[in-house]
Amino acid sequence: MLLRLGISRWAACRLSTSAATSTAHVPKVCIVGSGPAGFYAAQQIIKSHEAAEVDIYEKLPVPFGLVRYGVAPDHPEVKNCINTFTQTASKNRVTFLGNIDIGSDVTFSQLRQAYHAIILAYGNAKDRKLDIPGEELSGVLSARQFVGWYNGLPEDADLKVNLDVESVAVVGQGNVALDVARILLTPMDMLRKTDIPENVLACLDKSQVKYVTLIGRRGPQNVAFTIKELREMVNLPGCRPNLIAGDYQHLKDLIPSLPRPRKRLLELLAKTALDTPAPALASAWASAQKEWRLRFLLSPVEVLAGADGQTVSGLKLAHNRLEGDGDNQRAVQTEETESLECGLILRSIGYKGVPIDSSLPFDHRTGTIANDNGRVKGHNGVYVSGWIGTGPVGVILSTMTSGFTSGKMLVADINSGQVDVSSARGGKEEVLDILSKKDKKPVTFSDWNRLDKFETEIGAKLGKPREKVTNIQKMIDISHD
Numbered sequence: 001m002l003l004r005l006g007i008s009r010w011a012a013c014r015l016s017t018s019a020a021t022s023t024a025h026v027p028k029v030c031i032v033g034s035g036p037a038g039f040y041a042a043q044q045i046i047k048s049h050e051a052a053e054v055d056i057y058e059k060l061p062v063p064f065g066l067v068r069y070g071v072a073p074d075h076p077e078v079k080n081c082i083n084t085f086t087q088t089a090s091k092n093r094v095t096f097l098g099n100i101d102i103g104s105d106v107t108f109s110q111l112r113q114a115y116h117a118i119i120l121a122y123g124n125a126k127d128r129k130l131d132i133p134g135e136e137l138s139g140v141l142s143a144r145q146f147v148g149w150y151n152g153l154p155e156d157a158d159l160k161v162n163l164d165v166e167s168v169a170v171v172g173q174g175n176v177a178l179d180v181a182r183i184l185l186t187p188m189d190m191l192r193k194t195d196i197p198e199n200v201l202a203c204l205d206k207s208q209v210k211y212v213t214l215i216g217r218r219g220p221q222n223v224a225f226t227i228k229e230l231r232e233m234v235n236l237p238g239c240r241p242n243l244i245a246g247d248y249q250h251l252k253d254l255i256p257s258l259p260r261p262r263k264r265l266l267e268l269l270a271k272t273a274l275d276t277p278a279p280a281l282a283s284a285w286a287s288a289q290k291e292w293r294l295r296f297l298l299s300p301v302e303v304l305a306g307a308d309g310q311t312v313s314g315l316k317l318a319h320n321r322l323e324g325d326g327d328n329q330r331a332v333q334t335e336e337t338e339s340l341e342c343g344l345i346l347r348s349i350g351y352k353g354v355p356i357d358s359s360l361p362f363d364h365r366t367g368t369i370a371n372d373n374g375r376v377k378g379h380n381g382v383y384v385s386g387w388i389g390t391g392p393v394g395v396i397l398s399t400m401t402s403g404f405t406s407g408k409m410l411v412a413d414i415n416s417g418q419v420d421v422s423s424a425r426g427g428k429e430e431v432l433d434i435l436s437k438k439d440k441k442p443v444t445f446s447d448w449n450r451l452d453k454f455e456t457e458i459g460a461k462l463g464k465p466r467e468k469v470t471n472i473q474k475m476i477d478i479s480h481d
């Protein structure tokens with residue numbers, strides 16, 4: 001009958017005012033977190049379901065997660081996914097509610113009451129520690145904090161970073177490690193064109209850093225960075241690689257049997273370490289004042305303090321040997337050690353998630369919410385998307401796949417009746433009621449547009465894409481103006 005009238009079941013129930021007129025209500029879905037995992041899941045849900053309403057809750061007063069606060073400022077093209085997220089946010093079935101911390105302003109069980117289904121997409125807010133003596137010294141920072149600092153993340157905006165040092169050790173050899181090394185070594189005229197905040201640029205401008213050493217537990221065949229990032233380092237103006245040829249000789253035998261992306265990466269690494277560079281590159285490297293280094297088969301065992309007992313003077317490293325083959329190969333520490341002189345240590349050994357509610361099955365070892373391919377174990381109608389479900393692996397593209405998969409799964413569960421939508425839910429109205437009792441006002445997407453405009457206008461005057469506002473209250477005030 002509904003079909004004959006040209007009105008779908010969902011449109012009909014949107015028109016209905018009580019449960020008595022229909023067995024199904026408009027599905028009310030909420031997403032916790034507005035990074036790629038949240039936005040891609042929202043996009044999928046509204047594409048796959050013609051009536052579902054999606055509310056996205058975000059802790060910060062701004063959207064986009066690590067696209068705004070993680071992706072390197074000198075990689076603006078990576079941030080183009082923001083255009084897609086903005087389109088999603090402009091759909092009338094999608095509502096962005098920033099400045100709402102789930103677990104604190106609103107509890108998970110309150111969301112359970114207010115919504116038929118929930119997608120947890122709140123990423124990884126912490127990072128792994130080295131757990132070695134001296135790690136608490138002021139010259140040891142996590143790469144996560146350092147990234148937050150140069151990206152204007154409010155909690156790290158005032159981080160004390162001492163760049164009055166010649167040598168920096170970065171523990172880790174993934175893309176984040178390469179990002180922080182590159183930002184430390186890139187010429188100022190290039191950095192000034194990015195959206196790095198002015199106070200950070202001022203600090204980088206005075207930097208005395210000349211040498212950045214990236215330390216890995218295993219060998220060059222195990223590096224976790226990708227070819228684009230390596231190529232940028234090889235060609236970085238004013239900077240040369242300093243690679244120990246002996247570390248790379250064995251790669252020549254290994255490379256032919258590797259799958260293509262790995263093969264190309266290791267070919268470039270071996271070429272950089274072993275071959276004579278083309279004349280132009282050779283002369284650029286010869287005149288370079290700065291240097292990046294890769295060191296392998298080393299595990300940090302102690303941070304060495306300077307004479308004042310507060311600052312860092314070096315990092316004690318144990319030599320490792322490899323045991324096992326292929327993917328099972330692991331680094332085993334030996335008794336032999338060496339010391340690397342450095343004044344700043346950046347720990348880049350992985351981000352990790354934190355629990356937001358004790359009822360959710362949280363795996364503290366991996367820092368993830370336990371799930372079966374996106375479905376949260378023991379919680380019907382609750383899903384994960386992105387890094388909170390997978391851990392800090394993959395890039396925006398893989399996070400997109402995760403978001404799409406969770407979104408599709410949720411809609412399939414609604415359609416199959418696995419997620420019960422037979423009773424009405426209060427959705428955002430119910431949550432806004434809770435918030436108003438706490439005097440908490442969310443930042444909407446049009447509020448964000450106001451801050452976005454403010455930042456880009458200030459940025460234009462400074463010859464950069466934007467100047468981020470880094471104080472939470474100021475961000476809220478401008479948004480609500």
Ligand SMILES: Cc1cc2nc3c(=O)[nH]c(=O)nc-3n(C[C@H](O)[C@H](O)[C@H](O)COP(=O)(O)OP(=O)(O)OC[C@H]3O[C@@H](n4cnc5c(N)ncnc54)[C@H](O)[C@@H]3O)c2cc1C
Pocket residue numbers: 032033034035036037038057058059060063064065066067070071072075078100101102103121122123124125147176179351356385386387388393394395396397399
């Ligand atoms: C330093 C760095 C550089 C990167 N560079 C690239 C790159 O160049 N290219 C690329 O493809 N990928 C890059 N990535 C990977 C990419 O950023 C991730 O794949 C992606 O951001 C993961 O998305 P997510 O939504 O799971 O997490 P996030 O992007 O972290 O989003 C999670 C969101 O949830 C919010 N949140 C947290 N807790 C709560 C709460 N309690 N209540 C409400 N909201 C909450 C957070 O504020 C955040 O906005 C980079 C990652 C890092 C760390």
